Amino acid sequence: xxxxxxxxxxxxxxxxxxxxxxxxxxxxxxxxxxxxxxxxxxxxxxxxxxxxxxxxxxxxxxxxxxxxxxxxxxxxxxxxxxxxxxx
Amino acid sequence: xxxxxxxxxxxxxxxxxxxxxxxxxxxxxxxxxxxxxxxxxxxxxxxxxxxxxxxxxxxxxxxxxxxxxxxxxxxxxxxxxxxxxxxxxxxxxxxxxxxxxxxxxxxxxxxxxxxxxxxxxxxxxxxxxxxxxxxxxxxxxxxxxxxxxxxxxxxxxxxxxxxxxxxxxxxxxxxxxxxxxxxxxxxxxxxxxxxxxxxxxxxxxxxxxxxxxxxxxxxxxxxxxxxxxxxxxxxxxxxxxxxxxxxxxxxxxxxxxxxxxxxxxxxxxxxxxxxxxxxxxxxxxxxxxxxxxxxxxxxxxxxxxxxxxxxxxxxxxxxxxxxxxxxxxxxxxxxxxxxxxxxxxxxxxxxxxxxxxxxxxxxxxxxxxxxxxxxxxxxxxxxxxxxxxxxxxxxxxxxxxxxxxxxxxxxxxxxxxxxxxxxxxxxxxxxxxxxxxxxxxxxxxxxxxxxxxxxxxxxxxxxxxxxxxxxxxxxxxxxxxxxxxxxxxxxxxxxxxxxxxxxxxxxxxxxxxxxxxxxxxxxxxxxxxxxxxxxxxxxxxxxxxxxxxxxxxxxxxxxxxxxxxxxxxxxxxxxxxxxxxxxxxxxxxxxxxxxxxxxxxxxxxxxxxxxxxxxxxxxxxxxxxx
Numbered sequence: 001x002x003x004x005x006x007x008x009x010x011x012x013x014x015x016x017x018x019x020x021x022x023x024x025x026x027x028x029x030x031x032x033x034x035x036x037x038x039x040x041x042x043x044x045x046x047x048x049x050x051x052x053x054x055x056x057x058x059x060x061x062x063x064x065x066x067x068x069x070x071x072x073x074x075x076x077x078x079x080x081x082x083x084x085x086x087x
Numbered sequence: 088x089x090x091x092x093x094x095x096x097x098x099x100x101x102x103x104x105x106x107x108x109x110x111x112x113x114x115x116x117x118x119x120x121x122x123x124x125x126x127x128x129x130x131x132x133x134x135x136x137x138x139x140x141x142x143x144x145x146x147x148x149x150x151x152x153x154x155x156x157x158x159x160x161x162x163x164x165x166x167x168x169x170x171x172x173x174x175x176x177x178x179x180x181x182x183x184x185x186x187x188x189x190x191x192x193x194x195x196x197x198x199x200x201x202x203x204x205x206x207x208x209x210x211x212x213x214x215x216x217x218x219x220x221x222x223x224x225x226x227x228x229x230x231x232x233x234x235x236x237x238x239x240x241x242x243x244x245x246x247x248x249x250x251x252x253x254x255x256x257x258x259x260x261x262x263x264x265x266x267x268x269x270x271x272x273x274x275x276x277x278x279x280x281x282x283x284x285x286x287x288x289x290x291x292x293x294x295x296x297x298x299x300x301x302x303x304x305x306x307x308x309x310x311x312x313x314x315x316x317x318x319x320x321x322x323x324x325x326x327x328x329x330x331x332x333x334x335x336x337x338x339x340x341x342x343x344x345x346x347x348x349x350x351x352x353x354x355x356x357x358x359x360x361x362x363x364x365x366x367x368x369x370x371x372x373x374x375x376x377x378x379x380x381x382x383x384x385x386x387x388x389x390x391x392x393x394x395x396x397x398x399x400x401x402x403x404x405x406x407x408x409x410x411x412x413x414x415x416x417x418x419x420x421x422x423x424x425x426x427x428x429x430x431x432x433x434x435x436x437x438x439x440x441x442x443x444x445x446x447x448x449x450x451x452x453x454x455x456x457x458x459x460x461x462x463x464x465x466x467x468x469x470x471x472x473x474x475x476x477x478x479x480x481x482x483x484x485x486x487x488x489x490x491x492x493x494x495x496x497x498x499x500x501x502x503x504x505x506x507x508x509x510x511x512x513x514x515x516x517x518x519x520x521x522x523x524x525x526x527x528x529x530x531x532x533x534x535x536x537x538x539x540x541x542x543x544x545x546x547x548x549x550x551x552x553x554x555x556x557x558x559x560x561x562x563x564x565x566x567x568x569x570x571x572x573x574x575x576x577x578x579x580x581x582x583x584x585x586x587x588x589x590x591x592x593x594x595x596x597x598x599x600x601x602x603x604x605x606x607x608x609x610x611x612x613x614x615x616x617x618x619x620x621x622x623x624x625x626x627x628x629x630x631x632x633x634x635x636x637x638x639x640x641x642x643x644x645x646x647x648x649x650x651x652x653x654x655x656x657x658x659x660x661x662x663x664x665x666x667x668x669x670x671x672x673x674x675x676x677x678x679x680x681x682x683x684x685x686x687x688x689x690x691x692x693x694x695x696x697x698x699x700x701x702x703x704x705x706x707x708x709x710x711x712x713x
Contacts, residue, residue, distance in 0.1 A: 009332050009359040018354055054540075054586035058674045059338025059348060059508055063587050063595070064542035076674070077349075079336030083538035083582060085317045085574045086330030086396035087526060 001026070003072050005035050006079040010049050014042055028055060029068030031078045054081045089116055090296045091153025091626035093194040099210065099219060101280055102143065102202035106219040111196050117629075118710060121152030123179050124565035124643040125197060126168030130177075131646060131713070136653045140172035140272075141255055141279040142203075149190065149198040149246070149285075152566040153626050154619070156191030156293040158305055160312055161569035162622075163187045163374040165246075165263075171271040172279075173257040173430070173479055174498035176651040177520050178271035181564055182246075183373035184263025186287070189244020193289035204281040207253075211243070214289025224283040228253060231423035232262040235284055243288035249425025251467040252278035256477040258430035258500070262422065265381065265392050266373065269427035271499060271521050296628030304625065308618050312377050316538075316582040317574040322380045323370075325358025327396035332357050333536050334400070337543075338672055339508035341405040341501075343453055344436035345494050345664075348505040348672045350404040356411055366411065367393070378571060384415040394418035394428070397525075400503035401432025406439060407454035417463060424467035430479055431466070433500035435459065437480045438472075440492055447487050491665040496523035497656065506663060506680050507672050509535040509543045513680035514689055515553040517661045520647035526570045528556035537574075538582045539595060544673075546681065547599040550688035555609055558640030565643060568619055576617060606692070610634045642709045645693075645701050649713045658699025661686060 005020040012018040020038060025031040032055070039046035055062050056079045062070045072078070088094050088111075096109045119125050126148040138144040147169050154162040165187035171178025190198060193214025200210075204221075207228040211220040227235050232249040239245050244263070251259035252274035259274030260267040268274075295301055313319040321329050331353055334340040338348035354360055361367050361384065368383030368390040384393040394402070394414055402421075403414045421428045441447035449472055450458045465473025475483055480500050484493035494501045499522025506513030511530035519527040530552050534543040541548055563570060584591045598605070612634035615624045623631040651660075662668075668679045690697065694705030706713060 006336060009354060009357060012354070013363070019351075052538075052583060052585060056336055056338075059336065060544065060673060061337075061540065061542070061586075063592055064545070067587060073674070081333055081336045083317075083540075084330040084333040084536055085322055085532060085571070086327035086334075086536070087529070087570060 001072075001074045003031060003074070003076045003078060005031060006077055008049065008053060008080045008082055011046070011080060014045055014049070015039065025072055027068060027072060028057060028062050028070040028078060031072060032068065050080065052082070055079065056081055089113060089153075089627050089629065090294050092116060092121070093191060093196050093291060095194050096197040096199065097195050097212065097219070098199045098201065100201050101204040101208060101282060104221045108217065118639070119643060120562065120565035120639060121196060122150050122166040122565040122567035123168060123181070123561065124639065126150040126166055126179065127177065127643060127646050127650065129197070129199065130168050130170070131650050134170070137655070138170060140170040140175065140178070141275065145170045145276055145279075147200040147273070147276050147280065150567070151187050151190050151196055154566045154568055154622055155187040157295070157301070157622070157626065158375050159622050160305070160309060161373070161376050161378065161572045162566070163376075164567040164569060165190060165268075166564055166567050167261055167268045167273040169273060169276045170654070171521065172255070172275050173272040174522050176497060176522070176654050176656050177647045178273055178276070179521055179564075180260065180268035180270045180273045181567055182261065182263050182266050182268035183569065184266035185244045185374055186246045186263035187567065188374055189287040191293060192244070192291055193287040194291035195287065198285070200280060200282060203279060207281050207283055209284040210282065210286065212285065212287045214287065214291055227283045232425045233423050236262075236264070239284060239286055243286040245284055245286050247284040247425075248274045248277045249423060249467070251424045251426040253283070254467060254469045254477070255279055256426055256466060256469070257479050258427040259425055260427050262425055265371070265422065267422060267425070267427070269429065270524060274425050295626045297625045301622065301625035304621055309377050312575060314579070315575050316579055318378050318571065322378050322571065322574070325362065326370075326380050326382045326393065328356065328361065328394070328399055329358035330396050330536055331399065332359070334504065337508050337535050339505040339531070339535055341400050341436075341503050341505055343407055344405060344440040344492060345501070345505060345666060346492070348508055350407070350409065352409045353404050355409045356399040356403045356414065361393070361411065373569070376569070380571065384411065386412045386415050391415050391419045392422060397503045398428040398432065401429055401436070405432055405436045405503070406459075408456055410456065413456050417459060420460060420463050424463065426467060429502055430500040431463065433494050434476050434480050434483065435462070437483060437489065437493055438476060441487050441489050444489070446489055494523075494664050494666070496663060497521070497660050499523045501664070504531045504535065505672065506667055510546070510680055510685065511543070511549045511552040513663055513667065513682060514549060514685050515557060517663050517682055517686065518553065518689060519557065520644065520651055526560065528553055528560045529570055529573070530556045532574070537577065538584070539577055539598065541595055541599045545599070546684060548602060548605070550685050550692055551602055551606055553689065554692050555606060555637065557644055558637045561640035561643040562636040563619065565639065566619060566623065572619060610637050638709065642711055645706060645709055645711045646713075648701055649706070649711065652700060661699055
């Protein structure tokens, strides 16, 4: 099962890519763990940059759902998000 | 006389070439503050029902509020009010730049332009001398907004239109410096009067009730704003384009004429990308604003005015184009021609979808930048297909079909937040009196983009939040204050909270369930707490609290509603484009915005009947005279 992880701008800069294709992530918790593996060399930065980051599955925030247990389906998009303001 | 006002209104008749100064009506100022509130009251009282928005009977009202002319951050904005040629209902737009300061220096609270000139004209208002010069503007006619302002020189403060306004493009705006009163076609009304420009000057000073307290408080507040995570960091560093990656991740970034809410390469339009790639030139601000959300963009070595979020979304991803240089060029072009980039982007997107479906013959196509610059010019000068596009999405759909994906409410094109990922914003779009606009409440900040976001896809708080936000926005537009000021309300510590933590979820859960309590709390008239309440209190000497502002905002909102009803709009117009109601963009959703479930509750909270008409007791309670 393949899902896409969309990183924040800062995380993408750190890793050199905006998107990650992950195999075998059944839940958001799995996706988070597998994403962290990609940042093996920059764990401290990853933790710092995700401290106030929300996660959404196909645009829907998981903190209103089952948090890390939120299930994933093939083709889902998990996004790391920061609060922002525009207009 | 209330402090904070110049106590003077200037009425100008362009046909008779006469003018007169009138005293400000204290009663209206007390009930409606100024800006949009005062302007709407004047429009309602001095026009007959059913006038032609582009005819001589439609006045063009420029209005300031008691904060304008002060050193309060984000306060130098003016409101323009008239009947909208785009919607047929209430028309209004607010604008930064310098014109608000100029009006106050000229000793004017309100400037009312009546009738039409037979030939191109500009006005020179000298507030100190108490004179108005009617100057031939034939040589300026046809010039862009930049060249016009340049020709007018640095003496005085200017508000001008470009060719789009002259040719009565229904979404033409009025420009002050590099800012535009863009929405609802106020520039077309100015163009219909053959009024190219207004220059105001004078040396009047704003009188305050307690200047010392105002100054000390404002000094402290500037520091607070500079240290705030949104006002001092994010908006200051990335501008409004700093929100692109967030709206994209939340599936609310208009893409392919709002068919989708996500574009895989949207990052290339973000404020972060701009900064990293050395594309940001000089950052700019309105007068006295410490946020400086504006910025220039470097395009092939040349500095051009940078686009805002709305523009990169609607002239960018909405057209399947993610080239920031290209979007910046179109933004610059649209500003110079004097038209609203929101309506422009949505209209172009709609034309592209019509083309895709074989309903319109044009070279315009999604993902294809070629031909767009030429079409923008054709729109401004009403040439060929541009003449159709100059009338906006609603009229375009009436001619070519496609009403189900014509992205407008009441004729005003939608802003760049897809309401399917932001239900309260959907209610706000549907019910806002001027049509599909985001700055008449900005509920999306509390449910989709901000640091403390309720669940956007549940029904909780989705009727209450728009009411409170719309009321607040009406009050701010009466002061006239930038909506961004409200971003400072959520304290810094909330921005540092982990959105997945127990405490955060508990706070959000309590907020979602607060319903009537939330409205009751904001309705309290205890003491001035927030900065705009404090400023108003220090300047005017009257006490303003959250409760006062909610009440005044509701008064303005209901008066606007009564104006719309008088002009023939009904509750049937409180809706969203069928695409927003029936087509899901989220995998987890089965439909769009559940407006049918939310609208009756919204009407009830407003004190309206089931058809969306304010009840007599509501109008009486709010002292709305009709």
